[in-house]
Amino acid sequence: MYTRKIFPVKDMAMWTRYETITFFIVSVLEVGLFVFSDHLIQFPFTPVALIGTAVAFIIGFQSNSAYGRIWEARQIWGGMVNTSRTFGIMTMDFINNDHARVPMTEEELYETKKTVIHRHVAWLTAMRYAMREPRVWEYVMNEHTNKEWSQMIYVPEKHEKFEEVISRYLSQEEIDYIGTKTNKQTAILYLQSNHLRRLKEKGFIWEFSFLEMENVIKELLTHQGKSERIKNFPYPRQFASLLHYFTWIFLAILPLAMASQFGEIAVKFNEKMDGDFNWIVWFAVPFSMVVMWVFHTMNRIGRVGENPFEGSANDVPISAIARGIEIDLRQNLGETADAIPKPFEVRSDTQM
Template sequence: MLTKTRYSLKDMVLWTRAETLFFVLYALLITFLYEAMGFVFIDMPWTPIALVGTAVAFIVGFQNNAAYGRIWEARKIWGGMVNTSRSWGMMIQAMLSNEYAKEPLSDDEIKEHKQQLIYRHIAWLTALRHAMRQGKKWEVFEKHRTNREWSRMAYIPERVTSLNDDLLMYLGPEEHQYVMQKDNKAAAILYLQSSHLKDLKEKKIIWEFSFLELEQKLSELFDLQGKSERIKNFPYPRQYATLSHQFVWLFLLMLPLALVSEFETIAQKVQSSFPLADTYFVWLAVPFCGAVSWIFHTMMRIGTVGENPFEGSANDVPISTIARGIERDLRQLMDEDVEAIPSQFPEKFHVQM
């Protein structure tokens, strides 16, 4: 997620430089063929193309609204994980005690149980963020060259360390082996949490009412995980995405065919006042077509990269940063040594991942 206040025009031009160059060269070719070579038959009437442009604008606007809706929903889901995780840590600290225990445990043993439940929760966050970063067939972000350039420059933690190595930091050997055998590793970790709570309830380390409250928190975590998986596993409808892409390109390819003759018509109207306009004014269609094409295409690309808010683009939900922030909060509240708590993931180019 971008942390700087705005994109600069330079950023946007660099991101779309290949297409921008194509649009300018294409408009230059059409203008050359029409003006210098006399291929006036390539002229197209402006009215139908304007109508197509209006329809395309509506389609692109719909795509951008839908993409933003997916991003905003994902951000609310992960914001809910922050709140539920803090409640989980607070309840674990307060509800594990010897007050009703059949066989009281030592303070160190109770502290160990608390740490296991907190660390297992961090493992759940770790497994979930790794699952959200896994590529899907319909995700198209890295199919574009400049997007791949961004991915190579950005710091995406899930591509730096493997899930297997990350989970070793929070799970014991037996639990680690159990979780890695499952398809849905995050769900497997929550099952381990529930089993651990049940054992503590039977030993009266957790009161029955407290057990129900903690189980309710696990249910909330399952709910949040399912919502996040729903966005990840259900793409923006491909018929809308595909048609939007095709319609935009159809409009952009037709645009110079109509604008060149429009600029020639303007030149003829002003040639009495500006004699040189009849000769050179038509060439202004080249930068004008380039600018209009750049705007439409850039808006389409913005909508495309926003369809899947966990791929790792600059405008995605920063799930890695959120998960690491939760980990730091929980471990600090357990009064762990500051040096032992991992630092927040670094920002590169003012972007959190």
């Protein structure tokens, strides 16, 4: 998955522009209410500071949890890379005529290895499509600016149908088989294991080599289960909902409390200096906007990272990882450059 070059300050400002406008309007209205009520309508700053401290702690917890989910997902898919390379080496070296009852020709051996490698690529394909399937709790891409951001990145699973892609790697019989199964990636590993067993029974895989390859399939199933666990278990909604409410309560009362503080400063200036310094109260508007923007943006960054396979710019690049594995395996299989697919579309110089 690729996106354009990112300029953090500019892009962050554009990403949060609607919230920034909201913060400006709220700040002006509340500070104006404070000023035109002759300082009668105000809010003490101490409770607001206490609420802000609690919100900051919860935002920190959310950010750490979201980053933990992203990092775990990246480790799982990194493990898939290593395990896939191991499986590719075993396929090339363990499938041979050394113990065969009826030896195959070199061409037949190559086609057998190719079938096994392509079936593994089919498993990777099924995995990335399964991870991209939407869940009811995945809401980040429904936000307006996130929809805009999604136009800047390329997510292959949203542009290519699974049936068309999987047909490049499996026979029609295998496609019909996995079509009847809910978990298609598991079904593909069942097919892979069954094929290896049949090769072992015919002597094309030595028994101990067969056990080693089965252990690798077991490891692939472990990676699959870990990835599915992250996909199917959301960040606890009670924490997310409470943080959302607490944050907006804090943001709603902050400008009034900030106006009260600047009102006290204006009074002190009026007492000690000759002049009218009531205009100082309006400094509460920009200061409130900065604090509101920081708290809300940190909250939103945490929310974006909750689901690392949703298809946002902050996701784990599972499409690029899977395609990289495919290219590696098929090159070592000895396929021609024309037959091997290219890396996914690069829309600029930044990979996501």
